[in-house]
Every structure is written in C-alpha cells, then in structure tokens.
Amino acid sequence: MENSDMISEVKAIRDFLGSQVTIAAHHYQHPDIIACADIVGDSYGLAVSTASSSAAYIIFCGVQFMAESARVLAKPGQHVLLPRLDAGCPMADMITRRQAAAVLQLIEDITGAAPVPVVYMNSSSEAKSLAGERGGSVCTSSNAVKVVREYLEEGRSIFFFPDQHLGRHTAKMLHMAPQSTAMVSSDFSLACQGDEKLARMFLYDGWCEVHQHFLPEDVAAFRTRHPESIVMVHPECMEEVALMADMIGSTDHILRAVSSAPAGSVIGIGTESTFVHRLASEHPDKIIVPLRESPCEDMCRTSLSNLLSTLREVLDHHDRGIPLRREVTVDDKVARGARRALETMIQITDGVKL
Numbered sequence: 001m002e003n004s005d006m007i008s009e010v011k012a013i014r015d016f017l018g019s020q021v022t023i024a025a026h027h028y029q030h031p032d033i034i035a036c037a038d039i040v041g042d043s044y045g046l047a048v049s050t051a052s053s054s055a056a057y058i059i060f061c062g063v064q065f066m067a068e069s070a071r072v073l074a075k076p077g078q079h080v081l082l083p084r085l086d087a088g089c090p091m092a093d094m095i096t097r098r099q100a101a102a103v104l105q106l107i108e109d110i111t112g113a114a115p116v117p118v119v120y121m122n123s124s125s126e127a128k129s130l131a132g133e134r135g136g137s138v139c140t141s142s143n144a145v146k147v148v149r150e151y152l153e154e155g156r157s158i159f160f161f162p163d164q165h166l167g168r169h170t171a172k173m174l175h176m177a178p179q180s181t182a183m184v185s186s187d188f189s190l191a192c193q194g195d196e197k198l199a200r201m202f203l204y205d206g207w208c209e210v211h212q213h214f215l216p217e218d219v220a221a222f223r224t225r226h227p228e229s230i231v232m233v234h235p236e237c238m239e240e241v242a243l244m245a246d247m248i249g250s251t252d253h254i255l256r257a258v259s260s261a262p263a264g265s266v267i268g269i270g271t272e273s274t275f276v277h278r279l280a281s282e283h284p285d286k287i288i289v290p291l292r293e294s295p296c297e298d299m300c301r302t303s304l305s306n307l308l309s310t311l312r313e314v315l316d317h318h319d320r321g322i323p324l325r326r327e328v329t330v331d332d333k334v335a336r337g338a339r340r341a342l343e344t345m346i347q348i349t350d351g352v353k354l
C-alpha cells in the first residue's frame with residue numbers, strides 16, 4: 001500500500017472516530033507519523049496533554065515507558081494503545097525497581113538519612129512507582145532542575161536515576177560542587193570526589209545509547225567545517241560534549257531555539273537524528289545538521305502501517321467489540337505509585353494538581 005493511501009485511510013478513520021480518538025506522537029517519530037498526529041511533544045508535554053484528553057482511545061506513537069505513563073494518568077474507561085508493543089528503551093531497562101530500592105538503602109546506610117528518589121521519565125512504571133511510594137517524583141529533561149531544586153531546598157539528599165548525564169547536568173545547573181555528587185554503579189560501588197556521607201545527589205550510571213554516541217570530536221569537526229555555527233545538544237549527551245555546546249536543552253527547548261534562530265543560521269544538533277532531519281526540512285532557511293547520525297531504533301520501529309493497523313483495531317473495537325491487541329496495561333498497585341510520582345512532577349513543574 002502506498003504511503004499516500006495509508007495517510008488517507010488514517011485520516012478517514014480518524015475523522016470517523018472524531019473526538020473518541022487522540023493520536024499522540026513523540027518528536028522522535030517519523031515525519032509521516034507526526035503529520036497524522038493530533039498532539040506532538042516531548043515526554044513531559046505528551047504526559048500532560050494525554051492526561052487532559054477525554055478521548056476513549058489514546059494511540060501513543062512512541063515507546064513503552066511513554067505509553068505506560070499515559071496509561072497511568074488516563075481516566076477510567078480510556079484505552080491507551082502502543083502501535084509497536086516491542087518499542088522499548090534500553091535506558092529504562094538499566095535499573096529495576098528492586099535495584100533502585102537497594103541503592104536507596106545503600107545511600108541511607110551511608111548518609112544516615114533516606115534519600116528522595118527522583119526518577120527520569122525514561123524508566124519503567126515499577127521504578128516510577130517506587131519513587132511515588134517514597135515521596136519522590138518523576139522528572140524529564142525539561143523540568144529536572146525544578147524538581148531536584150524542590151527537594152534540595154527541603155534539605156533532602158537525592159537519588160537520581162537512571163540517566164547519569166542528565167543528573168550531572170542538573171547538578172551543574174544548580175551550582176552544586178562536584179564533591180556534592182556521587183556516582184552509584186550497577187554493581188553498587190560508589191565514587192565521590194568528596195566525603196560520600198556529605199553528598200547531596202547520588203547519580204546512577206545509566207545512559208541513553210542514542211545520545212552517548214556523540215563525541216567531542218563530532219563537535220570539533222562540525223565547528224571546523226562551520227566556524228560561525230551554533231551547537232545545541234540534549235542533556236543526555238556526555239558532559240565532555242555538553243561542555244563544548246552553545247546550548248544544552250530538552251527536545252522542546254532545542255525545537256524552540258531552532259525556530260527562533262535567525263534565517264541563515266548554521267546549527268549542529270546532538271540529539272536523535274530523525275528529529276534533527278525533520279527540523280531541517282521544516283526550516284529550509286537555516287542549515288540544520290545532526291552532529292552525527294544517531295537514530296533511536298526503538299522510536300523508529302513505528303511505521304505508518306503500524307499506525308493504520310492500530311486505528312483499524314480501534315475501529316473494530318468501537319464498532320464490534322473486538323478485543324484490542326495493542327492496549328497497554330499497568331498493574332493497579334504499580335499504577336498508583338507511578339501516578340503519585342507523575343502527579344508530583346506536574347505539580348512541581350506547573351503547580352497543577354491532576
């Protein structure tokens with residue numbers, strides 16, 4: 001089936017179902033999917049938008065942890081579907097709830113006080129649930145500084161997981177001395193430049209393989225080719241790369257910075273390359289290039305054909321009660337804790353109570 005035929009059918013089913021269906025797409029999705037979506041955003045924007053949606057069916061074009069968060073925040077009776085159930089996230093799999101609980105205990109044994117878990121959105125529902133049960137919060141790359149600052153001001157120490165680079169960048173943005181942070185490895189060993197008993201922020205050593213690909217040499221080579229350029233990178237990139245950039249920001253932040261850059265700007269971007277190529281096609285008056293090709297395999301799994309099949313499935317369920325195969329479910333107990341952690345994030349970020 002041709003792309004144009006699939007797009008026509010997607011639009012026809014979408015129009016037929018009207019407000020009963022919402023198609024949400026993460027910025028890293030393929031442009032064909034973005035073109036069919038009702039909501040496009042980063043993980044924070046999508047969590048907030050889908051939580052306020054009253055559609056009976058939310059089709060989430062992204063990866064598992066995002067669809068699970070939408071499920072956790074959904075109202076009773078709403079169905080959340082993921083067109084590719086095998087679209088996961090290697091970083092989310094780097095730490096289990098059990099491992100996170102063991103690290104929290106380890107930190108408490110060392111410092112004598114229970115730390116607050118601050119878990120990156122890119123994590124399992126079980127990990128989020130642990131954070132919610134222990135009075136912690138979820139954060140995203142757009143609000144990590146706000147969330148962490150909230151707890152530091154309460155005088156609490158923090159276990160930040162799983163992304164070490166975002167954690168390190170957040171600590172830097174909060175002007176924390178390097179001696180105030182400690183690294184916890186997956187084998188539970190601890191490294192701290194100062195006295196670990198006095199550390200305020202403990203970072204887990206997880207990383208995103210897509211952003212870990214960017215190297216200082218990529219920035220240097222880009223600057224040699226384009227001396228008058230701007231370099232923007234995502235905070236999941238390594239510190240050595242971030243230090244060479246003109247701007248470090250979340251996906252949404254990068255999108256806004258690119259939009260407001262003057263015509264003729266030359267911009268090198270260190271983040272997922274499907275997104276960077278879309279920015280380039282949307283801004284033909286600027287030269288926008290990825291610092292290196294680094295697509296997210298999991299984000300790229302969802303095709304137009306998967307979206308169309310999901311919509312057909314929704315139609316069959318709506319008209320004939322045929323069971324949904326791509327529905328995302330989260331255990332009730334896990335969902336309660338994860339919801340608490342997600343709600344805390346939204347409250348800290350926007351002052352909004354769901």
Ligand code: SF4
Pocket residue numbers: 063088089090091092122208209210211272296297298299
């Ligand atoms: S870009 Fe990185 S963090 Fe995001 S889904 Fe892909 S692997 Fe996970």
